[in-house]
Amino acid sequence: MVSEGTKGRFTLTGKVQEGDCSFSISNAQPADQGIYEFRIENGDTKYSYSWNKLSVSVTDLPEPTISPVGELIAGKPITLTCTAHPAPQGCKGNITWGGRINIENISNYEREDQAGKVTSISDITVTPSQREHNSPLTCTVTYSGVSTNSSITLDVQYPPSVTITVPGHNGTYENKSVAVIEGDTKLLRCEVNSNPVAEISWSRGDEIFIRTSQKRLILALENVSVADGVTYTCLARNTHGSVSGTVSVTVESLPHDKKTNHLIILMIRGLSILALSGIIAVPAVLVMRYREKRRQRQAEGNLTE
The missing domain is CATH 2.60.40.10 (Immunoglobulins)
Structure with a gap:
């Protein structure tokens, strides 16, 4: 029986028949950290080499740093740098770039400090364009098959x-x-x-x-x-x-014929109003004249009597 958390990750890589009991830990996890000892169980023979134990520590890989992260100007070449910080175990990092921007030149090199730690660095030269505005640029560092990365969003002016x-x-x-x-x-x-x-x-x-x-x-x-x-x-x-x-x-402006038609319509409306007023006024005049003549006849009849 073996631990469920180690199945598929802890593997014997040596040839046991030939006395090689090496094993490998893949996809290391924080729970893998601790003290390991080698033990043999073969029939009645059971023995742990507790005097020669192995200490395993698991640490997170440091993310790389991309600089500068400020404004880029369209059509103006610029050099961007990715710095892979040394891994605790001293492994060297292999740097690769990803993104849709065209890389014109790339230069990879290493720098060692006084303590012997090695820093991997990669410089790229690019000429950003308007098309790359708001697009991602990624720097990936691989340490002995394990990778970590950082990304920035390009601000192209x-x-x-x-x-x-x-x-x-x-x-x-x-x-x-x-x-x-x-x-x-x-x-x-x-x-x-x-x-x-x-x-x-x-x-x-x-x-x-x-x-x-x-x-x-x-x-x-x-x-x-x-x-x-x-x-x-x-x-x-x-x-x-x-x-x-x-x-x-x-x-x-409105065409001349439309203006003329508009004027004609106004004139017709005016004449219609006048004509209607005339029709109403004529009968009223006739009635008034009839009443006046009737009063005159009545007055003349009274004088005769």
Whole structure:
């Protein structure tokens, strides 16, 4: 019977028939720490070599350190270093890198201190791009088949890019120009991709309408007139550069025939009101004249009597 916690991990690796009783511990665990002694049981022969015991200690492997961990600039080469701290047993670490960033150059070397402990170091040269922003970079150190690693998230800074869209009846579409009917309202949306966040502004010539620091800025053109038919500019700027985008607004007034039809409709309505007033007024005048003549006849009859 053997301990359940050691099954599959504690293995005899020597040839017992030839007198080699070596064994191996794999996937070491904290519970494996302690004092071990060699014991033989063969029929009536049972003996423990308690005078020559083995002390086993289990320690966690130190995680490697990646530096620098600050800001990276798109298009600017930089050297990143992974340092594998010495293992307590003095094992040397083998360093490998993982991530989607392209490694242009790699240099592995070792440094030994006065106590004889060996530190493994790996330097890589990379030129980060906007695509690698927020992507992971991992350094893995392997000591005699056992590995430990550390990861960082790349903070790549880059200048802004601008996309101008105009929400329309058929959805949102990207456009360089837009036609607006006089009196209508139109929204001009400026989307900015940058790191760090850029300062955005909408302007017309030297006149700045609105300014903020965020990823999106919307300019609302309300009740537009012919004077609003100009080119509008969205400018985005951060510490790494600036960029602008424009949209040309054309204001369309109502066609002449529509204006004429509108005027005619107003005239017809006015004449209708006048005509209706006339129809109501004529009978009233006739009644008044009839009553006046009747009073005159009655007065003349009284004089005759």
